[in-house]
Amino acid sequence: MTEKKLTFSAKEHLKSRKEISRIFTNGIFLYSDFIILKYLPGEHQKMHKLAVSVPKRLFKSAVIRNKLKRRIRESYRLNKYILYDYSEKSKVFFNFLVIYKHKEILPYQKIEEHLVILLNKLIEQA
RNA sequence: GCAGUCGGUCAUUCUGUCGCUGUUUUGAACUCAUUUAAGACAGAGGAAAGUCCGGACAACACAGAGCAUUGUACUUCCUGACGGAAGAUACUCGUGAGGGUAUAGUAACGAAGAAGAAAAUAACCGCCCUGAACUUGUUUCGGGGUAAGGGUGAGAAGGUGAAUUAAGAACUCAUCGGUAUUGAAGGUGACUUUAAUAACCGUUCGUCUUACAAGUUGCAAUCUCAUGUAUAUCAGCAUUUAAGGGUUGCUCGUCCGAUGCUGAGGGGUAGAGAGCGAAGAUAAAUGACAGAUUAAAACAGAAUCCGGCUUACGGACCGACUGCUUUU
RNA sequence: GGUCCGGUAGUUCAGUUUGGUUAGAAUACAUGCCUGUCACGCAUGGGGUCGCGAGUUCAAGUCUCGUCCGGACCG
Numbered sequence: 130m131t132e133k134k135l136t137f138s139a140k141e142h143l144k145s146r147k148e149i150s151r152i153f154t155n156g157i158f159l160y161s162d163f164i165i166l167k168y169l170p171g172e173h174q175k176m177h178k179l180a181v182s183v184p185k186r187l188f189k190s191a192v193i194r195n196k197l198k199r200r201i202r203e204s205y206r207l208n209k210y211i212l213y214d215y216s217e218k219s220k221v222f223f224n225f226l227v228i229y230k231h232k233e234i235l236p237y238q239k240i241e242e243h244l245v246i247l248l249n250k251l252i253e254q255a
Numbered sequence: 256g257c258a259g260u261c262g263g264u265c266a267u268u269c270u271g272u273c274g275c276u277g278u279u280u281u282g283a284a285c286u287c288a289u290u291u292a293a294g295a296c297a298g299a300g301g302a303a304a305g306u307c308c309g310g311a312c313a314a315c316a317c318a319g320a321g322c323a324u325u326g327u328a329c330u331u332c333c334u335g336a337c338g339g340a341a342g343a344u345a346c347u348c349g350u351g352a353g354g355g356u357a358u359a360g361u362a363a364c365g366a367a368g369a370a371g372a373a374a375a376u377a378a379c380c381g382c383c384c385u386g387a388a389c390u391u392g393u394u395u396c397g398g399g400g401u402a403a404g405g406g407u408g409a410g411a412a413g414g415u416g417a418a419u420u421a422a423g424a425a426c427u428c429a430u431c432g433g434u435a436u437u438g439a440a441g442g443u444g445a446c447u448u449u450a451a452u453a454a455c456c457g458u459u460c461g462u463c464u465u466a467c468a469a470g471u472u473g474c475a476a477u478c479u480c481a482u483g484u485a486u487a488u489c490a491g492c493a494u495u496u497a498a499g500g501g502u503u504g505c506u507c508g509u510c511c512g513a514u515g516c517u518g519a520g521g522g523g524u525a526g527a528g529a530g531c532g533a534a535g536a537u538a539a540a541u542g543a544c545a546g547a548u549u550a551a552a553a554c555a556g557a558a559u560c561c562g563g564c565u566u567a568c569g570g571a572c573c574g575a576c577u578g579c580u581u582u583u
Numbered sequence: 584g585g586u587c588c589g590g591u592a593g594u595u596c597a598g599u600u601u602g603g604u605u606a607g608a609a610u611a612c613a614u615g616c617c618u619g620u621c622a623c624g625c626a627u628g629g630g631g632u633c634g635c636g637a638g639u640u641c642a643a644g645u646c647u648c649g650u651c652c653g654g655a656c657c658g
Contacts, residue, residue, distance in 0.1 A: 142539090196542090
């Protein structure tokens with residue numbers, strides 16, 4: 130896909146409660162040092178869908194949790210072309226969760242780095 | 256100049272690139288719903304927090320009366336209510352500007368561990384008077400008086416002095432502190448100042464009395480739609496009966512029953528919408544990067560809304576005031 | 584988002600209603616006895632700023648306020 134679109138609108142958010150609980154129970158894990166990624170191939174959809182989560186146990190403050198979620202979303206927005214390039218050929222789209230794991234607040238560059246690693250792993254496995 | 260107190264205002268700003276949410280305009284696709292492109296406008300806080308109060312709003316309950324329960328309690332003013340502003344008195348922290356806490360009534364009743372003789376009808380030691388005994392003494396055993404002295408304790412019979420006495424008390428006199436009554440002055444008022452009377456005098460807590468207020472649950476309330484199925488609830492009729500249940504915790508009062516048949520009716524589960532807003536979603540929107548201002552920073556993120564209280568907080572500015580130091 | 588509950592020895596809990604002399608119990612731990620030795624049993628002992636900070640009071644685990652942490656329920 131041409132990288133003209135770097136959007137991440139509400140349609141690409143994973144919203145269905147059912148779908149999320151299905152991924153939580155049956156999803157396939159991918160680990161890095163700071164981030165967990167869980168995914169399942171989606172049915173009857175023409176885009177990838179993403180949900181971001183930062184556990185309340187790691188950070189009590191809502192401000193920090195929001196900040197980390199925004200950093201993850203931003204890094205996905207700028208790097209989702211990796212997945213779309215793959216889907217050009219295979220026509221498979223995914224639903225997946227990204228869960229923050231580390232106990233410290235990481236800067237944007239590190240989050241982006243790790244997310245890219247995980248996305249490449251995902252493509253290798255699929 | 257340094258340090259500080261009180262009150263108020265603000266809570267970085269700007270530029271560029273890429274993006275997010277809502278409303279709206281125009282164009283395109285389309286029968287509509289809707290999708291999509293471009294533009295415009297709006298887009299977290301002083302505490303959004305804690306959920307400590309009050310209210311709006313919603314559902315349910317409710318004939319009424321009394322008692323009980325819970326909460327509040329100085330004054331004036333403001334407020335729909337919580338509460339706030341300005342004061343009063345007492346205690347307390349600070350050198351000071353100032354800060355904090357408490358506040359109805361006392362007629363009646365009750366309680367106060369340990370320690371201590373005794374916790375309110377006070378004689379353990381001591382002090383004073385006196386009887387007896389003998390070992391004639393700074394002795395022993397009795398009788399009586401006495402709250403001046405003693406240790407305990409948060410608190411010991413308002414404090415101090417004089418006079419009096421065997422020692423003392425009471426009474427008396429003087430003075431100081433508090434309470435009460437009366438008068439005068441000031442204040443809207445709580446109250447303050449002052450004079451007189453000579454009546455009263457330990458501390459704390461509870462019960463009690465008076466006045467006012469209080470139904471329950473909460474937007475995950477509640478309502479609508481679609482999917483979809485068995486039996487809550489209500490009404491009528493028939494039969495039978497007085498034990499029990501509901502209504503506010505109790506009493507009075509008051510209402511209701513059980514079984515069968517017929518009819519009406521729509522529980523639970525998952526989803527969408529309304530509730531819901533000129534910020535406003537329903538996995539939940541304000542971001543990322545670069546540059547400038549010396550540094551970009553504190554506490555912290557709306558979820559039905561509004562008013563307060565409390566707690567967290569780097570810094571900047573304005574006004575009033577206090578202490579110290581230097582100079583004039 | 585809303586409504587509630589709890590925090591006490593290493594652990595599990597009493598005690599808080601009605602403030603009072605030295606905060607208890609079980610278990611775990613230590614020492615001794617018992618036994619050839621261990622366990623069981625018996626005896627003794629140590630271990631607590633009652634989550635934290637203020638206030639009321641003569642006196643606070645207990646009452647009041649604030650704060651931190653943990654947990655439950657409500658579609």
